[in-house]
Amino acid sequence: MNQSELLAPENYNIVDEIEKYAENPEKLALIYEHAFDAPEKVTYATLIQRANQVGHVLQQSGLKKGDRVLVMLPRAIETYEVYIAALKLGLTIVPSSEMLRTKDLQYRISHGQVSAVITMPDYIPEFEKVKEYPDLIKLLVTGEHTSWTSIETEKSKYATSLEKYPTSRNDLAILSYTSGTTGNPKAVMHTHGWGFAHMQLAPKQWLNIKEDDLVWATAAPGWQKWVWSPFLSIMGSGATAFVYNGKFKASRYLELLQDFKINALCCTPTEYRMMAKLQNLDDYKLTHLHSAVSAGEPLNRDVVAKFEHHFNLTVRDGYGQTESTLLIGFLEGTPQRPGSMGKAIPGTGVTIIDDEGRELGAHEEGNIAVPLDLPALFKGYLNDEDRTEEARVAGYHVTGDLAQKDEDGYFWFEGRKDDIIISSGYTIGPFEVEDALTHHEAVKECAVVASPHAERGNIVKAFVILQDGYDGDEALIHEMQQFVKQSVAPYKYPRAIEFVDTLPKTNSGKIRRIELRNEEKRKYKK
The missing domain is CATH 3.30.300.30 (ANL, C-terminal domain)
Incomplete structure (x- = not known):
């Protein structure tokens, strides 16, 4: 894969990749399991229609292209609706975990020049303590509250069709905050074109999602990994997203994988480790699971071995950052090399350089680096030119992680530089x-x-x-x-x-x- 294949059309909106699947009225987009009632199923057609109604509410609230919207929602169907609606209107989404507190929200709203917040009633108390923003547009996806507009109440007034606002591949789509080792969180700028490039790399090459697969990516909204996998990778592949809004319990996860016949799984090393610790793994039958991947930190070898032994399935490691997409990993068919991160994902150009920007040879430890012209790389940190430039060396973005590469192209993680x-x-x-x-x-x-x-x-x-x-x-x-x-x-x-x-x-x-x-x-x- 070359750079041109990762470059989106000049006029482009991420939602284009999702909306096309709504043409089939029966095509399933989501299965929502929340441990109370029966699972709720939503087709692509219904999801887009609901998102369009949400979009009308956002417009009527006064939001326009380029405005930034802080979205603080849990794993829920409404979260997908809000993301689709906002992106379709050319708004910029600021993903925010529901675990954030007033100080975190205050910084994001101020630094990101946020025009609106979208949340649920349970999280209102944290927003009520945010200061100096009397003009902030405040929206709830469910329920009602004084001075907040209820999307749930208002959206039924509007049509299920919505004209997409013209956007270009260079328009800002996602503004994700990521913590550094020092200072305030950095605001990572991603464009609609980044979304296109990401979808050519992660879901097709690594997650190995096939259309109509049932895919469970466990990341929570509020983090870039949710944008990566549960949202873009699954929705942009025409697969069905399995959404579980419940607490982690290793036995429960394995039951869900078995009972819902999940085809592809993406979760954290911690979740895999906890599942691998169970003594009764042979009690679970995961025969429908054809792809299992892990990201966030290196995966331990014994976990991989246990999944291979009990489920005849190789959990494949992957590496990327909030600033990029999947950069290194084990694709299906890549021979395993225990302890390794895998190989560079074709098309990314990721390599190892020293502190002066010179590419290093085999078994030389250095910085994991990405060419600055990679379409799947962020455009910089908002209002922070110094930290943007600090991470740039000789035409590369330096990730802050250290590794070495062997003569066969396998990367070996050494840790964060700090x-x-x-x-x-x-x-x-x-x-x-x-x-x-x-x-x-x-x-x-x-x-x-x-x-x-x-x-x-x-x-x-x-x-x-x-x-x-x-x-x-x-x-x-x-x-x-x-x-x-x-x-x-x-x-x-x-x-x-x-x-x-x-x-x-x-x-x-x-x-x-x-x-x-x-x-x-x-x-x-x-």
């Missing part, structure tokens, strides 16, 4: 140590960071959540240290291990090593 541990002159990637620890039978979950040390600069420290039935004592610490030494170079073993009940995580399930690292620094300074 997660790398330097101890006694040795450079140590935390994932390799975490992966080794995870294979110990007593370990449920773990995270590895640098801990300041007077003599060595830093030492490797592991925070470990134990499986039930194990006691965290000195004998177990020694046993784990020896265990790690058997699979990684001895200088990499954790010289300190602390047993904990929980690990700090983002709302999308990624472990926040930075919190652990900062706490170690704080304790060292005392």
Whole structure:
């Protein structure tokens, strides 16, 4: 695949890829399972009609092309309707997790110059404390509240057809906020053309979605991964999205995969790890599942092995960022190489460079980098030219992740650039140590960071959540240290291990090593 195949037509709207499937009145778009009533099914035709009515409400509220709309909604049918309606009108969506608080919302509304917010009644209290925005248009998808417009009430007044506002591939479509290691969150600018390029790469090459598949991508709205998979990848492929608005429970996930006969699955390594920990995996029959992928952080080898053993299915890893699309991964047919990230996705041009922008050879550790002219790359950080330029080196966008590539083109993850541990002159990637620890039978979950040390600069420290039935004592610490030494170079073993009940995580399930690292620094300074 070359660059020209990733370039959208000059006049283009992301919704074009979804709306075409509404021509078949029977084609199923969504199955919504919410653990209360019977699953709700919605066709593409009905979804587009409802979205069109929502679009009329947005117009009547005073919104126009180019306005920015903060959308704070859970996994729900209404979320799909709002996204389609907003994009069809040329509005820019600011995805926002329902877990955000007033401070987060205040920053997004101010920094993003947001014109309207769309949410549900349960989340109103956080918006009521937002200051200095008396002209903010406030909309609810369900229910009613003083000073808020109810889309649910108003949309029935309008026609089920809606003229799409003319947009170009360069018009801003999505403004996703992503946290950096320092400073306020960065606002990642994605155009309609980015959406087109993404749909040529992720769903077709990696997710391997076939039209009419039933696909479950577990990411929650409010995060770019929801835009990636549950929304664009599934809807743009003419598949059916399985939407589950319930709490994670490993046994429940496997029941849903089995009972609904899911064909393709995309979820986080944490979710896969929790499923793989179950002792009764053979009780579940996942014979309809032909594609399973994982993204967000590297997937442990033992998890892949368990899914292969019990379900005859290879879980394929993938790597990308809020700023891009899928960049590296295992496509169907790519030979597995345990511990590797996979290969560069054809058409992305992703490579490894040093800090001066020189492309590195095999087994040389450096920065994962993407050519700046890739259509599936963001256009920069809104109102933040400095941080945009900081991530650009010699015609590349530098992701902030470190890896090396072998002679066969497989990438090997070394960790975030700011997660790398330097101890006694040795450079140590935390994932390799975490992966080794995870294979110990007593370990449920773990995270590895640098801990300041007077003599060595830093030492490797592991925070470990134990499986039930194990006691965290000195004998177990020694046993784990020896265990790690058997699979990684001895200088990499954790010289300190602390047993904990929980690990700090983002709302999308990624472990926040930075919190652990900062706490170690704080304790060292005392």
